[in-house]
Amino acid sequence: MKLPQMSAHLSDNDRQKVGAYADELGLDASGLLNLLIRRELRLKRNLKDVASISTNSGSAKVTAHRVPEKYQKAFRRHAKKAKLSVSAACRGILLREVDARELAQWVGMGDSA
Numbered sequence: 001m002k003l004p005q006m007s008a009h010l011s012d013n014d015r016q017k018v019g020a021y022a023d024e025l026g027l028d029a030s031g032l033l034n035l036l037i038r039r040e041l042r043l044k045r046n047l048k049d050v051a052s053i054s055t056n057s058g059s060a061k062v063t064a065h066r067v068p069e070k071y072q073k074a075f076r077r078h079a080k081k082a083k084l085s086v087s088a089a090c091r092g093i094l095l096r097e098v099d100a101r102e103l104a105q106w107v108g109m110g111d112s113a
C-alpha cells in the first residue's frame with residue numbers, strides 16, 4: 001500500500017537548516033512540513049512569493065508522511081495556481097518559514113523585538 005506523502009528536495013545546507021529549526025520547535029522535519037502544508041491551506045497565501053526562494057533543489061529531502069488525501073489534493077491545486085510543482089511549493093514554504101520563523105514566534109520561542 002502506498003503511503004500518502006509529499007516531499008521537498010533541498011540542498012544539503014537548507015536541509016540542515018530545516019532540521020535544526022524543526023528541532024527548536026520540538027518537531028522533526030517531516031512534522032514541520034506537515035504542519036506548514038496545513039497552515040498554507042488554511043491561510044490560502046499566494047505561493048508565487050515562494051517561487052523565487054524555492055529554486056535551489058538538491059539531493060536532500062524532507063518528506064511529510066501520511067498526509068490525508070484531501071490535503072494532498074488541495075495542496076496540489078494550491079501549488080498549481082502558483083505554477084509550482086508540489087516539491088517546489090513544499091521547499092518554498094519550508095525555506096520561507098526557516099527565514100521568517102513565524103511558528104517559533106507564535107509559540108514564544110522567537111525574538112521578542
